[in-house]
Amino acid sequence: MAGEEGGADPPANPQAATAELEPPAKADKTPKKLPRVDSIPVVARADGMEFLEIKDLRKHLSPQAIGDKDLVRINIMNYESSESSGSHRDHGPQMAAALFDPAGSDSIELPDFALRSGPRRTIYHNPKDVTAAIVTCGGLCPGLNDVVQNIVYTLGTSRGNAKMPAIVEGLRLWGINPLYVIGGKGGNAAAHPIAKECAAQGVVCNVVGVPKSIDNDIQLIDRCFGFDTAVEEAQRSLISARVEARSSGGISVVKLMGRQSGFIAMNASMASVGPPSRLLEEARASLVAIRFDMGKLCDFVKAIMDRKDYCVICVAEGAGQDIMDSSGPKGTDASGNPILQARAAAPPPPPPRCCRTPWGDVFPLPDSDIGVFLRDIFRKRFPGVDVKYIDPSYMIRxxxxITTDRIYCKVLGQGAVHGAFAGYTDFTVGLVNTHYVFLPTTTIIQFARVVDPKGRQWNRLKTAINQPDM
Structure with a gap:
């Protein structure tokens, strides 16, 4: 049988097999008609123009804008005394109830709150008609271009000796409004009289400040843009200086930026100390000089060299001015910054001013700065020791x-625009107690914030590197 040979058995009902093989019914190829749209939602404007309506949820939402009732508390802590705060003026927001200069100048009483920065529901400028200008004051600073990028138009740079009536007349002739001033204490100190002169001449121009200080020496502001970037790069220089000193058994003197304050030197030194396994070893070979006595400094360096055979010294550029010369202050430059010690270059040279060390050695003043001054003294004091001087100032600025500064700059630039479009003038935008606020310009230009040798930040550093009082 065929079934026994492996073949298929024939169907018992041939008629049923034929039915299963019939092709399916032909598909209907008639095109289907889509349902007709009888009407399209159209909205007519008051001027007769019509446009397609788009559904929205506005009736369920509220406009997201900041109002003048949004306030940020300036002083978030209540101290029993100035001693309990840990400092007197190196923590601006903490002592913001009253700005004061310990030297005895005028003080400004501050309220508890400042206006919150951000876009307002009502603006007072038509963006199409705005001709904005930006003035950048002082030197380079990481993040400067990021701030400029988030505003409008760049006018140029300024370096002191400004004539306010001429500036305001130029603003009027060119139709500049608003004017953005990006600068430190000197730049904002120029923005304030510009705003006053505009009011005196009847020129409508919103003058807006953006605080810029790589030294982080502006009062009230949590931190200035570019400071974190500068500290990040400065601590790399200190780490390299430590490797250099350790490899040769010598002394590395690193001078960091800080004309009136030493925040870069302090923070970079704190950051450059290694992990706990190396903390004690590195701390006993490090020293930070911001305000010091020359005799104590050299004695401490000698103790470190006797114990570790190498030493790293970090000094702020404004340190030791009283040691280098006792003839008094040298005045200020065109931007209001104090002039640091340097020998006069005009011929014929006067008799060189000298410095006498506690051991009777007499040194002529160097041609440059405190870093060279310390290098020469250490070479004299420690003969045979390799003393290197490192100045990364222009590299770090x-x-x-870095990412945090870049984001910070963009928010500052946008906040400056929001404040100007809200109609404000003679103010600066900044971060206070982690919130962005508008501050009157006068509150940040009274004096520079400096490191307090008795403050908590400085004592944290001394504890970390095992440094005695100088």
């Missing part, structure tokens, strides 16, 4: 910004 011209590098690309």
């Amino acid at each position: 011209s590098i690309p910004t």
